[in-house]
Amino acid sequence: MEVTSSFKKKAGQLRLVAAQINLSVVKDGLSLEKALDGISTFSKRDAALLKALSYGAIRWHHRIQWQANRLLDRPLKNNDELISALIRVGLYQLQWMRIPDHAAVAETVSAAGLLGKPKFKGLVNAVLRRFLREQKILMSAMNKNEGAATSHSSWMRDRLKADWPDQWLDIVKVNNDPPPMWLRVNNKFSSRDDYLGRLEKSGIKAKAFDDLPNALLLKEPQPMSTLPGYDEGEVSVQDAGAQLACGFLNLEPGLKVLDACAAPGGKSAHILETCPEIGKLVALDQDKRRLTVMAEEFQRLDLSGNLIHSDAAMVSKWWDGVPFDRILVDAPCSALGIIRRHPDIKVLRRSADIGKFVAIQRRLLKALWPILAPGGRLVYSTCTIVKEENQYQKAWFLEKISMEKYQASSFRQILPGEGNMDGFYYAWVDKQH
Ligand SMILES: C[S@@+](CC[C@H](N)C(=O)[O-])C[C@H]1O[C@@H](n2cnc3c(N)ncnc32)[C@H](O)[C@@H]1O
Known part of the structure; x- marks a missing residue:
């Protein structure tokens, strides 16, 4: 019982940190990189979760904010910005993370509880549960709203449409994908094919790219520390x-x-x-x-x-x-x-x-x-x-x-x-x- 409640508390604390990071990008204008500066003080696992929540909620910000606006009976006040951010993080979890719905709601509500105002717990609970109930209707309305459907701001969509009228929809789709990881093999140490073999031996799948003599595309992004010879300069990460x-x-x-x-x-x-x-x-x-x-x-x-x-x-x-x-x-x-x-x-x-x-x-x-x-x-x-x-x-x-x-x-x-x-x-x- 004690383990469960301390686990819940910790999960709530992490969501609150994710909401603070979200707010420092959305409100204070910090880059994600800067906003995530302090996460090295967390364990590897918690830091990875914070990174996933922070990048994900910002990647889908325009869509999530549109959903939040529809789910709230009335707009939150300016000094409730952290709660807005927490709701965004909660909505992100419910749609894109492999966390069971009930756990995602409970963790986000527990984060709201840490703010010391009981009304916030009820509000977050109500908004996230309403999302789960009305998801289908919300999604069909969303598909008719270009900003929410593409998750891009209106000026950016206009700019892309003006410059790339035939390609802009493909571009916004790619923009919402997680990025691939490319490597550049340093021929001073090995040929690209030799390095590809070493990657395979380490259980990392990759493929060569015809247009570029040193480029390898990883099947799945990897921590740099797992790349053979990374510290010795045998390979670099570069698109x-x-x-x-x-x-x-x-x-x-x-x-x-x-x-x-x-x-x-x-x-x-x-x-x-x-x-x-x-x-x-x-x-x-x-x-x-x-x-x-x-x-x-x-x-x-x-x-x-x-x-x-x-x-x-x-x-x-x-x-x-x-x-x-x-x-x-x-x-x-x-x-x-x-x-x-x-x-x-x-x-x-x-x-x-x-x-x-x-x-x-x-x-x-x-x-x-x-x-x-x-x-x-x-x-x-x-x-x-x-x-x-x-x-x-x-x-x-x-x-x-x-x-x-x-x-x-x-x-x-x-x-x-x-x-x-x-x-x-x-x-x-x-x-x-
Ligand atoms: C696109 S980044 C360069 C990336 C780099 N070439 C690479 O491949 O890693 C642009 C860089 O231009 C620098 N910069 C901006 N204005 C500059 C200026 N007037 N003189 C020199 N550097 C400048 C920025 O600090 C930034 O590091």
Whole structure:
């Protein structure tokens, strides 16, 4: 009896923490990553549950909030926001987690009890039970409501419809899927096929990807610690869409390469693994914390590069005056191509952010084109699918910045889910000799 009640209490406490995390994203605007910062203090099992509840409730936020609005007789007051968050977590559990309904309701009600106001227990109990009773009617009404059915905000749906009228429904569907896990095998240690064999021996199923020489797609995501040779740098986790960057750079020994927006270093590391004989890699980022993560990653991979903390557009502050043969501008962007990996983007991103990103991207491109050597290549990339940041940005660049001084240019847009990749955009421009 005692075990049961302390178990219940703990289950309730975890739901309350999940509600606090949910609220810090929805109300305070924190990213899920930041909001989950403290969960390492929980046991592995509890941390995994908190992560699943937090990511899931945010992934389906727009749908769940719509359901909650219909299930509540009247809207909750502003100071009842934690209870709203708890109801969202409860509704998420009832629909997407393999927890029996009665247990999910009891745990969420027990979480409400921890707030010390008995009326909250009754309210949470009533809303969740009403959901179970009226689920069928609710679902059929939901299917007629585009926001709830797709679980995307209206500005985001409008943007996707405008840019991708024939594909937008597939895109929102993929955005709501959990992301796959891709690996990048470091050929310094083993071939991709050898590593695939080692994974299989460890009981991890994966398959190779024809388009990319080092990419492996895992059948099921795994903790990194279970990947053979991970600590020794034999393998890294990187989406296949991100692994395309290296090919577009057309690397050769002896070249001087700039990665202008480099942290946390995935593409820089891939550059050095693919072509260790390049002459020099300069990697810049204006975010010190992300650069620290990059330095740690370089240590794990036993790589060295010139990591510089600076605003890449302020060229006079960091450039040694010798032009680069390759420049990668992996620009900050709205990140609408990686929503399945970062579902908080659906909650946090605002329509007005797009224009801000466009301006930042233009500033970087304008400043960096002049320091590309004649005959050199600039690769511009984003992890978004917004045309204003991609296709229209390329057109602007060719017309206003590179003008007649380029000899070739092309692009590739990958939509989320294509080849099971995240959404990425790449444009490359070769400068005249
Ligand atoms: C898309 S992320 C880069 C990801 C990285 N290339 C990788 O593959 O791991 C964009 C990065 O640009 C950095 N950034 C934004 N504005 C910058 C600027 N003006 N100068 C240098 N870095 C900048 C951000 O701090 C962020 O780390």
